[in-house]
Amino acid sequence: MTRETQPPPPAPTDPYPESRRTLHDFTVWMGQAAGEKQLFVQGPEHPLQHFQGDAVQHGPLKVLQCPLSSHNAKVLREILPNLKPQPLGLATSAGFGDRLGVATPGHVQALQAVGGRIRPIFAQQSIREMARTGRTPQQVLDDATWGAFQAGWTGTLGADADHLKTPEDIDRCAAAGFTFFTLDPSGHVDNAAGRDSAAVLQEKLGQLPWAALDTSETDLQRRYRALRLDLGHRTLTLDEEAITRAAVKYLPAVQQIQALFQHLQGKNIPFELEISVDEGDAPTTPAEHVFLASELKRLGVSWVSLAPRFIGSFEKGVDYIGDVDLLNLEMQDHALIARRLGPYKLSLHSGSDKFSIYPIAMHHTQGLVHLKTAGTSYLEALRVVAVTAPDLFTEMLEVAKQHFEEDRASYHISGKLDRVPVQPGNLPALLDHFDTRQVLHVTFGTLLQQFREPLMQLMEQHETLHLQGLREHFIRHLAPFAGA
Numbered sequence: 001m002t003r004e005t006q007p008p009p010p011a012p013t014d015p016y017p018e019s020r021r022t023l024h025d026f027t028v029w030m031g032q033a034a035g036e037k038q039l040f041v042q043g044p045e046h047p048l049q050h051f052q053g054d055a056v057q058h059g060p061l062k063v064l065q066c067p068l069s070s071h072n073a074k075v076l077r078e079i080l081p082n083l084k085p086q087p088l089g090l091a092t093s094a095g096f097g098d099r100l101g102v103a104t105p106g107h108v109q110a111l112q113a114v115g116g117r118i119r120p121i122f123a124q125q126s127i128r129e130m131a132r133t134g135r136t137p138q139q140v141l142d143d144a145t146w147g148a149f150q151a152g153w154t155g156t157l158g159a160d161a162d163h164l165k166t167p168e169d170i171d172r173c174a175a176a177g178f179t180f181f182t183l184d185p186s187g188h189v190d191n192a193a194g195r196d197s198a199a200v201l202q203e204k205l206g207q208l209p210w211a212a213l214d215t216s217e218t219d220l221q222r223r224y225r226a227l228r229l230d231l232g233h234r235t236l237t238l239d240e241e242a243i244t245r246a247a248v249k250y251l252p253a254v255q256q257i258q259a260l261f262q263h264l265q266g267k268n269i270p271f272e273l274e275i276s277v278d279e280g281d282a283p284t285t286p287a288e289h290v291f292l293a294s295e296l297k298r299l300g301v302s303w304v305s306l307a308p309r310f311i312g313s314f315e316k317g318v319d320y321i322g323d324v325d326l327l328n329l330e331m332q333d334h335a336l337i338a339r340r341l342g343p344y345k346l347s348l349h350s351g352s353d354k355f356s357i358y359p360i361a362m363h364h365t366q367g368l369v370h371l372k373t374a375g376t377s378y379l380e381a382l383r384v385v386a387v388t389a390p391d392l393f394t395e396m397l398e399v400a401k402q403h404f405e406e407d408r409a410s411y412h413i414s415g416k417l418d419r420v421p422v423q424p425g426n427l428p429a430l431l432d433h434f435d436t437r438q439v440l441h442v443t444f445g446t447l448l449q450q451f452r453e454p455l456m457q458l459m460e461q462h463e464t465l466h467l468q469g470l471r472e473h474f475i476r477h478l479a480p481f482a483g484a
């Protein structure tokens with residue numbers, strides 16, 4: 001292999017010039033060959049021997065042409081360390097869930113457009129999404145690696161294994177290289193605690209795992225009756241009943257989080273934690289937030305972000321639903337609590353499309369915030385289908401409508417089938433219609449089972465249109481947080 005002193009000139013066919021990286025004496029870039037994206041490596045033997053590919057003539061140069069395989073993604077992360085997920089700490093951050101595995105370049109372009117110090121998590125999928133899309137944690141992480149590389153991302157990045165509920169979930173995602181773990185104890189949160197009678201509360205108190213939690217009802221009352229937390233506009237206190245209800249609602253979840261946290265610690269890998277209680281039936285009051293965070297701290301758990309269930313509705317793919325003034329007051333309390341008891345970030349789950357409340361979130365958190373999105377990127381892909389393949393889109397929407405009531409089961413949404421326009425004249429406009437967005441958003445698993453191939457072909461054929469739509473959509477999402 002001749003050693004070139006200059007990196008190879010971009011070949012006229014190179015469709016992804018942003019991907020070109022020259023290190024020491026070799027160059028890597030993403031190109032096309034035989035109608036497929038390929039990794040090209042040019043330089044002395046040493047990096048080549050690690051990649052798996054074929055030596056080909058690329059203009060005047062002999063280069064290695066490599067498939068975008070999991071092995072080659074792993075080698076690429078070794079030679080371009082910024083592509084290797086790492087804990088992001090308390091930096092303002094955003095999660096870009098990508099259910100199709102082809103949206104990351106658009107996310108990168110939006111980040112580059114808004115500038116600022118937002119740290120990205122391109123690889124983000126819940127176990128629920130992975131099950132429904134049929135993707136493994138490794139595929140999610142590798143797709144994000146290739147997408148970030150293609151678009152020329154040179155900053156750091158994280159990888160969020162989202163809504164984990166079991167040690168097995170953790171093991172699968174840790175093995176793939178995830179570094180941000182969102183623990184979801186919702187199966188252990190007693191949502192009825194807020195309305196239980198005194199008698200039922202007393203019975204439930206007796207069933208709590210006091211020994212495992214190294215405390216007692218007396219200890220709790222003593223500990224939290226004395227608590228006074230200055231929230232600026234008010235001092236937060238908890239009375240006996242509030243403490244009892246918080247204990248019944250969250251202590252089993254605290255025990256579950258502690259167990260999962262200790263399981264993670266045992267893996268001796270770099271990681272950071274998010275605590276997610278956003279999918280409970282009832283909002284997390286500021287007092288409950290204080291109780292939950294204080295108990296987790298007492299038990300040695302540490303985290304960088306916490307997702308309470310805010311008042312009102314953070315529904316999938318649509319703007320905030322509720323009294324923004326009330327949310328403003330609660331967001332102020334939650335943000336102050338996170339600063340006083342942490343600091344840690346507030347995490348906005350189902351955070352996409354909540355344009356009406358982003359200023360509030362940024363104002364009160366002052367950048368101690370994580371914006372978590374996912375399905376909204378999938379909807380931008382469906383917008384491309386509506387524009388370029390209307391018959392396919394119409395067919396997909398019909399199937400989505402048939403499966404909506406079943407697929408909506410694990411999501412908190414209010415979309416109604418009977419409000420989806422029956423004879424829409426303008427198909428792309430449906431992607432801005434509340435109920436249609438939600439019908440399409442939560443039926444992704446069903447639609448991918450039936451339409452994955454034509455959908456992915458369209459994404460490939462109309463990549464520029466797709467990425468342009470994502471860039472514009474995410475500039476709207478990121479701009480309010482870029483000033484951190």
Ligand SMILES: O=C(O)[C@@H](O)[C@H](O)[C@H](O)C(=O)CO
Nearest residue numbers: 126128349350351372373374
């Ligand atoms: O649909 C999912 O399972 C995820 O997108 C999950 O809801 C995620 O935590 C989220 O809030 C994305 O906005």
